[in-house]
Amino acid sequence: MRILVTGADGFLGRGLAAVLAEAYPTARRLVLTDLVFAGQAPSGLETIAGDLGDQAFLEQLMAPGFDLVFHLASVPGGLAEREQDLGHQANLLAPLALARAAAATCPGARFVFASSIAVYGNLNGDTVTAETKPMPLLTYGAHKLMMETYLCDMTRRGALSAISLRFPGIVARPINDSGHGSAFMSHIFHRIAAGDVYDCPIPAASTCWWMSRKAAVSILLHAANLAEPIPTVVQPPVLHANLNAVCSAVERITGKQALMRWGNDGNLQRIFGTMPPLDATPALSIGFRADADLDTLAKAALSGD
Amino acid sequence: MRILVTGADGFLGRGLAAVLAEAYPTARRLVLTDLVFAGQAPSGLETIAGDLGDQAFLEQLMAPGFDLVFHLASVPGGLAEREQDLGHQANLLAPLALARAAAATCPGARFVFASSIAVYGNLNGDTVTAETKPMPLLTYGAHKLMMETYLCDMTRRGALSAISLRFPGIVARPINDSGHGSAFMSHIFHRIAAGDVYDCPIPAASTCWWMSRKAAVSILLHAANLAEPIPTVVQPPVLHANLNAVCSAVERITGKQALMRWGNDGNLQRIFGTMPPLDATPALSIGFRADADLDTLAKAALSGD
Numbered sequence: 001m002r003i004l005v006t007g008a009d010g011f012l013g014r015g016l017a018a019v020l021a022e023a024y025p026t027a028r029r030l031v032l033t034d035l036v037f038a039g040q041a042p043s044g045l046e047t048i049a050g051d052l053g054d055q056a057f058l059e060q061l062m063a064p065g066f067d068l069v070f071h072l073a074s075v076p077g078g079l080a081e082r083e084q085d086l087g088h089q090a091n092l093l094a095p096l097a098l099a100r101a102a103a104a105t106c107p108g109a110r111f112v113f114a115s116s117i118a119v120y121g122n123l124n125g126d127t128v129t130a131e132t133k134p135m136p137l138l139t140y141g142a143h144k145l146m147m148e149t150y151l152c153d154m155t156r157r158g159a160l161s162a163i164s165l166r167f168p169g170i171v172a173r174p175i176n177d178s179g180h181g182s183a184f185m186s187h188i189f190h191r192i193a194a195g196d197v198y199d200c201p202i203p204a205a206s207t208c209w210w211m212s213r214k215a216a217v218s219i220l221l222h223a224a225n226l227a228e229p230i231p232t233v234v235q236p237p238v239l240h241a242n243l244n245a246v247c248s249a250v251e252r253i254t255g256k257q258a259l260m261r262w263g264n265d266g267n268l269q270r271i272f273g274t275m276p277p278l279d280a281t282p283a284l285s286i287g288f289r290a291d292a293d294l295d296t297l298a299k300a301a302l303s304g305d
Numbered sequence: 306m307r308i309l310v311t312g313a314d315g316f317l318g319r320g321l322a323a324v325l326a327e328a329y330p331t332a333r334r335l336v337l338t339d340l341v342f343a344g345q346a347p348s349g350l351e352t353i354a355g356d357l358g359d360q361a362f363l364e365q366l367m368a369p370g371f372d373l374v375f376h377l378a379s380v381p382g383g384l385a386e387r388e389q390d391l392g393h394q395a396n397l398l399a400p401l402a403l404a405r406a407a408a409a410t411c412p413g414a415r416f417v418f419a420s421s422i423a424v425y426g427n428l429n430g431d432t433v434t435a436e437t438k439p440m441p442l443l444t445y446g447a448h449k450l451m452m453e454t455y456l457c458d459m460t461r462r463g464a465l466s467a468i469s470l471r472f473p474g475i476v477a478r479p480i481n482d483s484g485h486g487s488a489f490m491s492h493i494f495h496r497i498a499a500g501d502v503y504d505c506p507i508p509a510a511s512t513c514w515w516m517s518r519k520a521a522v523s524i525l526l527h528a529a530n531l532a533e534p535i536p537t538v539v540q541p542p543v544l545h546a547n548l549n550a551v552c553s554a555v556e557r558i559t560g561k562q563a564l565m566r567w568g569n570d571g572n573l574q575r576i577f578g579t580m581p582p583l584d585a586t587p588a589l590s591i592g593f594r595a596d597a598d599l600d601t602l603a604k605a606a607l608s609g610d
Contacts, residue, residue: 150451
């Protein structure tokens with residue numbers, strides 16, 4: 001088996017890379033790619049640095065064929081909104097070219113795509129189900145939705161066996177990770193653990209969808225190993241909780257007191273802080289799992305998992 | 306006002322071109338573009354032949370800026386399914402580049418996009434409404450849906466003022482027009498009028514959505530002239546009728562007897578011949594209109610309108 005991870009030096013990518021050799025002990029090749037690699041890759045893994053938007057690089061990278069591709073590379077939503085050309089290239093044209101190259105060099109390969117709950121846009125308070133109609137409010141979400149549509153079609157005609165996973169903001173990203181509008185969701189873990197005052201941009205009662213990197217990595221691996229027939233788009237289960245409840249969990253895990261000042265950024269709250277409940281029955285029924293509870297989430301987030 | 310029509314030498318494009326000068330008597334420029342032009346353009350209209358997929362051509366074409374773009378150019382569904390690279394280029398990459406060039410040279414321009422009911426895919430018999438979730442079953446429909454998503458996002462951020470119109474098969478295309486899976490919908494008009502036996506590939510009771518070119522052109526012009534705030538995706542009203550009822554209308558208009566042999570192509574019937582009723586209230590409420598009735602449709606179809 002030949003496996004490729006894109007965006008492998010990103011937050012989620014590093015988490016996946018850390019367990020990849022263990023998850024696929026008999027893999028013939030385990031390849032990580034990203035624009036650059038800041039640190040060393042886990043042992044047994046090849047790293048190939050380059051830009052997926054560079055057609056020559058892409059062709060060379062993909063030429064050997066991969067049976068399994070985790071496509072995690074992405075320009076985050078806030079940055080993509082400000083830098084439209086960058087987002088267009090990285091979040092739309094590059095994934096299109098990658099998916100085509102994957103299909104051309106290894107027809108029917110499993111292609112696990114990190115989509116985003118940004119596809120939904122303005123949720124009206126009703127429980128999100130498989131019937132909820134996506135209406136993205138950020139270019140980032142529009143690109144993700146376009147890629148979901150594209151990959152569904154490739155799967156329909158057997159070019160790939162693709163699964164799009166709609167991830168929420170994954171916690172806890174490093175404090176200096178930039179470009180994510182949902183950065184506050186990670187900051188609260190780090191700030192409380194450090195005993196710092198945190199000026200959270202939105203109110204304590206704001207409800208978000210939560211997932212640790214550990215849970216996200218398990219979900220990626222589960223998607224990679226699902227037997228046919230596969231669902232083409234999966235909304236994985238998440239924890240649905242307000243910021244206050246998450247702060248309490250962090251207090252319990254760290255023994256520190258949360259020193260929060262709550263802001264009122266209407267735009268951020270509208271996009272990230274008014275998430276309704278989720279009915280993830282379809283994903284649960286095929287074995288996808290969220291973090292067990294908020295304490296488990298907080299523990300994973302703070303341990304760097 | 307500067308106006309551009311792409312796919313202007315196609316069936317729908319020629320219909321629009323024929324009324325464009327009359328519809329916009331004070332327009333500063335009326336430009337038609339297509340790969341090639343088989344006939345002469347209506348007087349007062351410029352023709353510029355070239356491939357929208359050729360970046361240099363596209364830039365030159367778009368450089369002056371257009372206040373209004375009708376994007377009709379498209380590789381039809383049957384052909385795009387067989388020739389995936391062609392469809393990818395013509396139905397996805399070229400429209401993406403065109404929309405970006407339109408926005409770059411004339412921010413906020415009205416962009417009228419000929420989308421398709423192929424976005425819906427397998428309808429389950431329930432009335433189609435604004436809530437119906439698109440699930441395309443052809444690459445053609447997937448590309449159209451991706452472009453709808455893209456154009457919605459451009460409109461959201463003010464780059465364009467785009468309207469996607471979900472057209473059914475327009476009748477009656479010339480008998481030699483190829484590549485459309487829905488060709489039978491046009492053939493029945495021509496064959497009955499000619500007194501020929503017609504081997505229709507699907508059964509008489511098959512229900513389709515019908516629209517004459519005359520109605521489609523009115524819908525394009527109405528979309529062009531809609532005041533803000535505009536709907537980003539419009540399902541125009543159509544006539545919902547089975548093949549038998551349409552044959553009867555053609556008999557009434559032509560005075561000929563329909564000599565039909567009905568086939569049983571399950572795939573074609575599933576895609577084109579099992580259309581449920583349509584609730585087009587949102588479009589009707591802002592002035593979009595279908596053909597008045599089947600006789601009006603048949604008359605328009607047979608007159609070449």
